Amino acid sequence: MNHFSEDALIEYHYGESTAKDEIAHHLRECSDCARSYAAIVRDLAEISAPATPVRDAEYGGQVWDSIRGSLRAYPEKPKAWWTSLLPSQQWKGFAAAAACLLVIVAAFFAGRFWEQSKKSGNPTVANNGGRERVVLLVVGDHLERSERLLVELKHADAATEAPLQQEARELLADNRLYRESVKQGGDLTLVSALDHLERVLIEVSNEPAGLSQARLDDLQNEMNTDGLLFEVRVLRSRVRGDVERKERGPLQTKGVSI
Amino acid sequence: MEQNDHQIVREVLAGDKDAYGALVGRYLQNVFRVAFRITGDEADADEVVQEAFMRGYQGLERFESRANFGTWIYRIAVNCALNHVGRRKAGTNLQIAEDADPAQQQVQLADTAAGPERHLLSREIEALQETAMSKLTATERTAFVLRHMEERTTTEIAEALEIAPNAAKQAVFRAVQKLRRSLAPLRVTQ
Numbered sequence: 340m341n342h343f344s345e346d347a348l349i350e351y352h353y354g355e356s357t358a359k360d361e362i363a364h365h366l367r368e369c370s371d372c373a374r375s376y377a378a379i380v381r382d383l384a385e386i387s388a389p390a391t392p393v394r395d396a397e398y399g400g401q402v403w404d405s406i407r408g409s410l411r412a413y414p415e416k417p418k419a420w421w422t423s424l425l426p427s428q429q430w431k432g433f434a435a436a437a438a439c440l441l442v443i444v445a446a447f448f449a450g451r452f453w454e455q456s457k458k459s460g461n462p463t464v465a466n467n468g469g470r471e472r473v474v475l476l477v478v479g480d481h482l483e484r485s486e487r488l489l490v491e492l493k494h495a496d497a498a499t500e501a502p503l504q505q506e507a508r509e510l511l512a513d514n515r516l517y518r519e520s521v522k523q524g525g526d527l528t529l530v531s532a533l534d535h536l537e538r539v540l541i542e543v544s545n546e547p548a549g550l551s552q553a554r555l556d557d558l559q560n561e562m563n564t565d566g567l568l569f570e571v572r573v574l575r576s577r578v579r580g581d582v583e584r585k586e587r588g589p590l591q592t593k594g595v596s597i
Numbered sequence: 598m599e600q601n602d603h604q605i606v607r608e609v610l611a612g613d614k615d616a617y618g619a620l621v622g623r624y625l626q627n628v629f630r631v632a633f634r635i636t637g638d639e640a641d642a643d644e645v646v647q648e649a650f651m652r653g654y655q656g657l658e659r660f661e662s663r664a665n666f667g668t669w670i671y672r673i674a675v676n677c678a679l680n681h682v683g684r685r686k687a688g689t690n691l692q693i694a695e696d697a698d699p700a701q702q703q704v705q706l707a708d709t710a711a712g713p714e715r716h717l718l719s720r721e722i723e724a725l726q727e728t729a730m731s732k733l734t735a736t737e738r739t740a741f742v743l744r745h746m747e748e749r750t751t752t753e754i755a756e757a758l759e760i761a762p763n764a765a766k767q768a769v770f771r772a773v774q775k776l777r778r779s780l781a782p783l784r785v786t787q
Contacts, residue, residue, distance in 0.1 A: 341626055345770075346770045346773065348774050349769070350766070353744060353769075355750065355751055355766075376704050379773075379777075382776075382777050383637075383728075383745065383773065384779065385722075385780065385783075386726060386745065386776060386780075387726075388634055388742075388745075388746035389633075389634070389637070389723065389727070391629070391630045391633050391634070392633065394625070394626065394629055398625060398629075399618075399621055399622035399625045400622075402621055402625060402646055402647060402650065403617075403618040403621045403622070403650075405647055405650050406621075406647055406650055406654070407614070407615075407618070409651065410614055410617070410651065410654050410655075411614075412612050412613075412614040413609060413610050413611070413612050413614070413657070413658075414612060415611060415612035462708075497615055515759065515760075518761065534761050534763050534764060537760060537761055537764050538764045538767055539770075540762075541736050541760060541764060541768075542734060544734070545679075545735045547682045547734050596784075
């Protein structure tokens with residue numbers, strides 16, 4: 340019998356498990372898992388939200404007064420001079436007519452453009468290829484920087500802590516952007532690695548206590564940073580290969596590509 | 598008649614700064630509650646409230662007309678609180694650690710009699726809970742508060758923290774595991 344992990348049971352407790360029915364059924368059958376689940380429920384029930392201090396009706400005014408002085412009013416947007424030449428009702432009618440005309444013209448040109456693109460093949464494929472190449476190039480650089488950070492993390496001591504956290508913060512912002520781009524391209528392996536990398540970067544950059552040796556050891560164990568380093572190296576070499584292939588252009592081969 | 602949020606936002610963007618005061622009043626309690634739960638400190642929560650509404654005002658041009666202002670300012674507040682906890686030096690809230698003697702806690706929890714002792718005990722449990730929470734990283738703490746106390750979904754947590762849903766889920770898992778480990782001595786005699 341396959342037992343469910345603590346994570347799966349926690350997820351089930353919060354009502355977000357994708358295997359709800361399966362877990363519910365298993366908990367009826369397996370006394371070990373049922374005991375573990377009961378312990379999780381009991382422990383989490385003990386952790387209650389602290390009572391929020393009461394703020395009276397004047398608090399809103401106080402907060403507003405405290406920030407009002409430092410806020411600059413947005414500049415008033417002046418009305419276009421020519422709108423004042425038209426009476427308002429007439430202006431509304433004119434705007435509606437102009438909008439209709441615009442839609443008709445846009446539909447006409449869209450039709451023509453579609454006809455042309457059908458005749459001249461599909462140029463967007465080439466554009467997408469170029470975009471993918473750019474994404475791969477920047478992701479390749481990003482992986483290289485991440486690899487350096489992971490190696491530094493592996494050999495870090497107290498003296499290297501501050502620059503490491505700064506570097507992690509910068510990489511984190513880039514990583515989010517690249518993950519989204521890669522996700523759109525559908526490369527799930529790369530998305531998953533960037534996801535793992537993001538979790539490590541979050542921990543490193545947000546570590547309030549700084550990076551003590553004990554915390555670094557914890558990170559190594561909890562986040563499997565060695566495994567991630569290996570993953571990043573493999574992906575970096577694969578991305579480099581992809582970029583080179585895209586630079587050479589598609590191969591002219593017969594048969595079905597695999 | 599009460600103006601809706603979008604009308605107020607339009608007025609503010611058209612130069613009426615004071616109109617923003619109505620939005621502050623409307624969402625203040627929600628923002629304060631989540632700020633307090635994440636920071637665990639009243640004064641810090643007040644600071645977060647001010648910072649969140651200031652950042653909200655400054656970024657009002659980026660607020661999309663289709664979005665909900667309440668959700669938007671809530672996310673800003675979560676981010677401000679997360680940064681606040683991240684900046685806070687480690688150990689600031691650990692002064693009660695000396696009291697956290699597992700042996701004593703076990704004896705105390707076994708006593709279920711009502712009265713002043715019981716009251717004192719529940720305060721101690723709260724204090725131990727706060728100590729355990731302070732051992733979490735800023736991300737873990739925020740993700741846990743949003744999941745467990747604010748009852749937000751993983752998707753909402755990920756959006757508020759600007760991380761991937763899987764990263765949000767993992768942060769909650771790690772937080773729960775660490776809290777269970779930290780509070781384990783309390784359960785021994787139950």
